[in-house]
Amino acid sequence: MSTIKLYPPKPEKVYFFGTCLVDLFYPDAGMAGIQLLEREGIEVIFPQDQTCCGQPAYTSGYHDQAREVAAAQLKLFPEDYLIVLPSGSCAGMMREHYPELFAGQPEEELAKNVASRVYELTEFLLHVCHIQLEDKGEPIKVAMHTSCSARREMGLGEVGPALLNKMANVELVEQARVKECCGFGGAFSVRHPEISEAMVTDKVEAIDATGADAMITSDCGCMMNITGAAEHMNKDFNGEHIASFLWRRCNES
Amino acid sequence: MSHNQVVQEFHPRVHEAITNPQIRANFRKAMDGLMDKRQLAFPSDDELQRTRELAAAIRLRALSKLPELLEKLEANLTANGVKVHWAETGDEACKIILDICNEKNAKSVIKGKSMVSEEMELNHYLEEHGIEALESDLGEYIVQLAEETPSHIIMPAIHKNTDQISDLMHEKTGTNKSRDVEYLTAEARQQLRERFEKADVGVSGVNFAVAETGTLCLVENEGNGRLTTTVPPVHIAVTGIEKVVENLEDVAPLLSLLTRSATGQHITTYFNMISSPRKEGELDGPEEVHLVLVDSGRSNIYQDDELLDTLRCIRCGACMNHCPVYTRIGGHAYGYTYPGPIGKILMPHLAGLDDAKDLPSASSLCGACGEVCPVKIPIPKLLVRLREESVAGDHNHDNSVVKGRGAKRKGMEPLIWKGWAKMHKHGGLYRTGTGLATVFRGLVPSNLGAWTNCRTAPKLAKTTLHQQMKARSQNNAASQKKDGGDQ
Ligand code: SF4
Numbered sequence: 001m002s003t004i005k006l007y008p009p010k011p012e013k014v015y016f017f018g019t020c021l022v023d024l025f026y027p028d029a030g031m032a033g034i035q036l037l038e039r040e041g042i043e044v045i046f047p048q049d050q051t052c053c054g055q056p057a058y059t060s061g062y063h064d065q066a067r068e069v070a071a072a073q074l075k076l077f078p079e080d081y082l083i084v085l086p087s088g089s090c091a092g093m094m095r096e097h098y099p100e101l102f103a104g105q106p107e108e109e110l111a112k113n114v115a116s117r118v119y120e121l122t123e124f125l126l127h128v129c130h131i132q133l134e135d136k137g138e139p140i141k142v143a144m145h146t147s148c149s150a151r152r153e154m155g156l157g158e159v160g161p162a163l164l165n166k167m168a169n170v171e172l173v174e175q176a177r178v179k180e181c182c183g184f185g186g187a188f189s190v191r192h193p194e195i196s197e198a199m200v201t202d203k204v205e206a207i208d209a210t211g212a213d214a215m216i217t218s219d220c221g222c223m224m225n226i227t228g229a230a231e232h233m234n235k236d237f238n239g240e241h242i243a244s245f246l247w248r249r250c251n252e253s
Numbered sequence: 254m255s256h257n258q259v260v261q262e263f264h265p266r267v268h269e270a271i272t273n274p275q276i277r278a279n280f281r282k283a284m285d286g287l288m289d290k291r292q293l294a295f296p297s298d299d300e301l302q303r304t305r306e307l308a309a310a311i312r313l314r315a316l317s318k319l320p321e322l323l324e325k326l327e328a329n330l331t332a333n334g335v336k337v338h339w340a341e342t343g344d345e346a347c348k349i350i351l352d353i354c355n356e357k358n359a360k361s362v363i364k365g366k367s368m369v370s371e372e373m374e375l376n377h378y379l380e381e382h383g384i385e386a387l388e389s390d391l392g393e394y395i396v397q398l399a400e401e402t403p404s405h406i407i408m409p410a411i412h413k414n415t416d417q418i419s420d421l422m423h424e425k426t427g428t429n430k431s432r433d434v435e436y437l438t439a440e441a442r443q444q445l446r447e448r449f450e451k452a453d454v455g456v457s458g459v460n461f462a463v464a465e466t467g468t469l470c471l472v473e474n475e476g477n478g479r480l481t482t483t484v485p486p487v488h489i490a491v492t493g494i495e496k497v498v499e500n501l502e503d504v505a506p507l508l509s510l511l512t513r514s515a516t517g518q519h520i521t522t523y524f525n526m527i528s529s530p531r532k533e534g535e536l537d538g539p540e541e542v543h544l545v546l547v548d549s550g551r552s553n554i555y556q557d558d559e560l561l562d563t564l565r566c567i568r569c570g571a572c573m574n575h576c577p578v579y580t581r582i583g584g585h586a587y588g589y590t591y592p593g594p595i596g597k598i599l600m601p602h603l604a605g606l607d608d609a610k611d612l613p614s615a616s617s618l619c620g621a622c623g624e625v626c627p628v629k630i631p632i633p634k635l636l637v638r639l640r641e642e643s644v645a646g647d648h649n650h651d652n653s654v655v656k657g658r659g660a661k662r663k664g665m666e667p668l669i670w671k672g673w674a675k676m677h678k679h680g681g682l683y684r685t686g687t688g689l690a691t692v693f694r695g696l697v698p699s700n701l702g703a704w705t706n707c708r709t710a711p712k713l714a715k716t717t718l719h720q721q722m723k724a725r726s727q728n729n730a731a732s733q734k735k736d737g738g739d740q
Binding site: 030031065201232 | 267677678684
């Protein structure tokens with residue numbers, strides 16, 4: 001990415017939007033993200049009425065329904081605090097697509113305002129918090145998979161690896177075709193199961209070939225997809241959200 | 254429009270391709286090679302991004318004045334002695350070409366590469382009317398020998414490896430079996446040379462039609478394009494109405510991006526600029542030059558500000574080279590003339606969304622296509638727009654120009670999304686819903702069908718993040734209260 005993004009100074013308070021996948025399947029990743037932020041001295045506000053960013057309906061073409069759900073989320077952030085999400089895909093939805101989704105609607109201004117405050121967790125930790133990480137874990141070899149939304153929509157391809165490289169005992173290895181999609185794509189994985197299967201199988205093989213002990217990602221959709229396939233294929237690497245990974249290793253005794 | 258390619262539904266075609274190791278290996282290898290070459294052709298990302306901006310602006314400017322530029326193009330070509338024809342449909346374009354052939358008593362046509370002629374199935378049409386059409390581009394020639402259609406818009410025979418080509422040529426033309434690409438190429442060239450001499454008409458495509466000067470530009474590597482457009486006494490160029498650009502200066506950046514994006518070449522071996530038939534005293538060139546401008550649904554796209562971006566395309570093929578779906582299923586599985594990402598956004602307009610209904614959803618929206626597109630077509634965004642059109646899922650587009658809109662709005666799906674919206678727009682409802690879901694987490698069927706064919710089922714967490722955060726804030730409140738009470 002050649003565009004230079006300017007980041008604000010570290011704020012006192014942020015909103016945290018957990019995302020529905022984290023909420024239901026990987027709450028520990030969300031909690032780890034919150035704790036990493038709190039460790040930076042930031043007060044984290046978790047609006048209890050949050051549900052889903054609306055992306056599943058949006059990418060399926062049901063924009064009226066996506067708008068209904070997104071409109072409800074717009075109301076959750078009344079103060080001008082920044083909004084942090086542990087997912088490039090949902091952050092991308094809010095930052096890039098909310099303004100389009102509400103163009104010409106009464107909520108247009110609010111949608112633009114919310115969008116402008118959205119940050120993905122890892123970029124926030126790296127570029128806003130300038131986080132210091134003290135790795136207390138055992139030596140480990142990991143491969144990173146950055147979601148396509150984080151990489152292309154948000155321009156964050158370098159962020160995850162940069163955080164992992166701050167960890168003294170973590171060896172980051174790169175799988176072949178690192179930028180290629182894992183084949184999740186939300187409903188794509190069930191609408192076109194054979195294509196998705198071919199993609200995720202290749203992704204698992206590529207990660208496995210590096211000999212990594214774990215696959216680290218910042219998006220739970222990719223994680224569910226890649227680790228689900230790896231388990232099915234009896235591969236012996238684990239998957240972990242980058243927030244859980246960092247939090248755990250910085251707090252190991 | 255008729256399209257003989259579609260013989261079965263999308264998923265069976267995908268299955269056939271994806272389970273064919275030869276297809277998988279041929280495409281993977283070829284696409285890896287093409288991606289590497291493109292990468293090497295753009296050593297500076299800054300330069301790439303600047304040129305993309307410029308190219309996108311050039312195409313956008315041309316499209317914004319399309320009617321005016323087409324008139325200018327016609328006027329200038331006519332003044333140069335080129336005959337211009339307009340065709341609303343592919344069939345009409347075929348008819349125009351047939352009429353020209355008949356007028357000249359032509360029995361054989363030699364063709365340079367032209368995707369528009371594929372789109373309108375010109376070869377079949379001519380053959381049905383007793384005129385032999387021979388492809389002279391090597392890839393097209395191979396595809397024609399195999400009685401197939403192109404699987405890529407730049408490299409039509411990319412689905413075949415050298416062994417397969419050698420076997421095919423041996424079987425159909427009697428060449429020796431060989432892995433020596435140079436030998437095979439030389440043999441094919443020899444066979445083609447003889448045919449050039451006999452051809453009555455040459456048919457070619459057009460890469461850029463320059464309005465201000467009345468010039469038809471043709472980009473190629475084999476010299477067959479030059480032969481097609483100069484040796485036979487009549488040259489007929491055929492192209493879509495969107496290929497027009499305003500002036501000659503516009504061509505340079507587009508050409509530079511086209512060749513680098515397509516094959517990683519800084520320039521192709523041949524770049525032909527055709528502006529008139531043979532003039533008095535000239536030793537070669539055709540006596541007559543025609544241009545057939547085909548609409549075939551394009552002016553429909555033109556009426557929509559967002560969909561209009563589709564027409565910026567300069568047919569470089571980079572989007573397919575970088576597409577993880579195309580790499581896995583190859584070009585034929587799509588079932589249409591234009592495969593890959595550009596096909597997914599273009600075919601619904603040419604064939605109708607009811608016909609091409611599976612194309613817009615067959616993408617993970619990974620964005621690799623949009624990232625490499627030299628004219629910055631926002632392909633993922635257009636895919637989402639077409640998904641919306643397929644299910645007529647947004648009242649914003651009630652006056653849509655998309656043919657076959659709403660073709661996929663059926664069954665339970667609209668109801669499911671309505672239910673989903675209802676649950677997710679009320680935080681309270683959502684929490685009870687997920688709360689309940691966690692209670693029943695042991696009951697989630699471990700066979701989620703499509704998902705679990707190749708993956709284990711995801712496991713619902715014992716407590717949601719909502720519940721954990723709620724418990725946390727209650728604890729905090731309680732301890733604060735306690736702290737307060739102790740004071
Ligand atoms: S859509 Fe873009 S990348 Fe694809 S063929 Fe057209 S110009 Fe090339």
